[in-house]
Amino acid sequence: MTDPRTEPSADPGPLLSVRGVDIAYRTGRRSRVTAVHGVSFDLHPGQSMALVGESGCGKTTLGLGLLRLLPRNGLVPAGEILFRRKDGSTADIRSLGAEELRRFRWSEAAMVFQGAMNAFNPVLRIEDHFLDTFRAHETGRPRRRAEIREESAHLLEMVRLDPARVLDAHPHELSGGMRQRALIALALALGPQLLILDEPTTALDLLTQRAIVERLSELREELRFSMVFITHDLGLAAELADRVGTMYAGRLIETGTTRDIFYRPRHPYTAALIDSVPPVSGGLVVPESLPGGPPGLASLPPGCSFAPRCRHARQVCGERRPELEVLHTRGDGLSHAAACLRSRELAAEGATRD
Known part of the structure; x- marks a missing residue:
C-alpha cells in the first residue's frame, strides 16, 4: 500500500x-x-x-x-x-x-x-x-x-x-x-x-x-x-x-503522559479507577471498588460532579466546579493537568500517589 x-x-x-x-x-x-x-x-x-x-x-x-x-x-x-x-x-x-x-x-x-x-x-x-x-x-x-x-x-x-x-x-x-x-x-x-x-x-x-x-x-x-x-x-x-485523558460526567478531568497518569494520578477519580484494578505484579492486593455511580447528565450536581463519591471531598467541592489546571509541564512540553480543587493539597499529603 x-x-x-x-x-x-x-x-x-x-x-x-x-x-x-x-x-x-x-x-x-x-x-x-x-x-x-x-x-x-x-x-x-x-x-x-x-x-x-x-x-x-x-x-x-x-x-x-x-x-x-x-x-x-x-x-x-x-x-x-x-x-x-x-x-x-x-x-x-x-x-x-x-x-x-x-x-x-x-x-x-x-x-x-x-x-x-x-x-x-x-x-x-x-x-x-x-x-x-x-x-x-x-x-x-x-x-x-x-x-x-x-x-x-x-x-x-x-x-x-x-x-x-x-x-x-x-x-x-x-x-x-x-x-x-x-x-x-x-x-x-x-x-x-x-x-x-x-x-x-x-x-x-x-x-x-x-x-x-x-x-x-x-x-x-x-x-x-x-x-x-x-x-x-x-x-x-x-x-x-502515549497520553491518557480521564473523563467523568462528560468532562475531561485529568490529562497527562501514560506514566504520569498511572504512577502519579492527581485526580481522586483517576486514582480510584487505578485502585479498582488488580495489579499484575507484587503481592496480593484486594482491589478497592468505587462506591456509587456516575450522575445523570440531565441533572448534574453543583460543583465537582465527582464530589458525591469522593472520600476527599470538602464543602467547597460541592459549591465550585473545578477547571482543568496544568500542574506541571515536562521538558518536552507535555503537561499534566487535573480538574480538582484539592489536587495539589492531596498530592502533598500523599493521598493520591507519589
Whole structure:
C-alpha cells in the first residue's frame, strides 16, 4: 500500500486540536442534554491518546463527535475541532460541507467501532466492503477490481489475516477477532492520519486482545498515524497510549503522559479507577471498588460532579466546579493537568500517589 504521508523534519504542530467542545443530544423540540462539556486537548502526529472512564462518561460520544458521526439528534453546539490535513491546510471539522466531510472520512481520519458485526454489511463479502470503500473515495482513474483486490489483500496481511480465506468470506463466517482485524484493515485502506478506536477488543478473549493490541502498536510505528483509543480497560490504555485523558460526567478531568497518569494520578477519580484494578505484579492486593455511580447528565450536581463519591471531598467541592489546571509541564512540553480543587493539597499529603 502506498502511504501518502511523509515524515516531517520538524513537528508543525498538532494534527488534531480540540477546543472547548460541547456535544449535546436533543431530547425534544426545545430541550437537550449536554453529554460532553468543554473538552480541549491536542493530538500530535504519530501520538496515541487513550480516553478512559466508566460507561456513560462521554468517551464514545466524544469520539463520534470528532468525525461528526453522531446520531441525528446529536449536535456540536460549541467549540472547534481543528484538523491539519494532508495538504497542510487546517479545517474545522464542524464546518465541512456534506461532500467534503464524506471525502474527509477514511482518507484523512477513520473510526473502528466496537462491534465489527454491526459495522459490516452482513450480505456483502469482505472484498466488497474494500471495493466500495476504494471506489467511493477515488479521485483519479477508476481502478480495476483486480488492483483493488491486490491492495485489499496487502492490507489484510498487515493485520495478520489470510487474504485467500478472508476476502471471499461474509462477516458471519469469520471469528470475532478476525472481523475486528478486518475492520482495522478497512479503516487503514486510504492511509488516514488519524484512527479513532472505540473499545475495539471488548468482546474478544484475552489472547485475541493481546494479538490485536500488539499489531496496532506495530502498525502505528510503521504507518505513523495518530490514534485516539477509547477504552475502559486501563491495561490496554497503559500499553497503547502515549497520553491518557480521564473523563467523568462528560468532562475531561485529568490529562497527562501514560506514566504520569498511572504512577502519579492527581485526580481522586483517576486514582480510584487505578485502585479498582488488580495489579499484575507484587503481592496480593484486594482491589478497592468505587462506591456509587456516575450522575445523570440531565441533572448534574453543583460543583465537582465527582464530589458525591469522593472520600476527599470538602464543602467547597460541592459549591465550585473545578477547571482543568496544568500542574506541571515536562521538558518536552507535555503537561499534566487535573480538574480538582484539592489536587495539589492531596498530592502533598500523599493521598493520591507519589
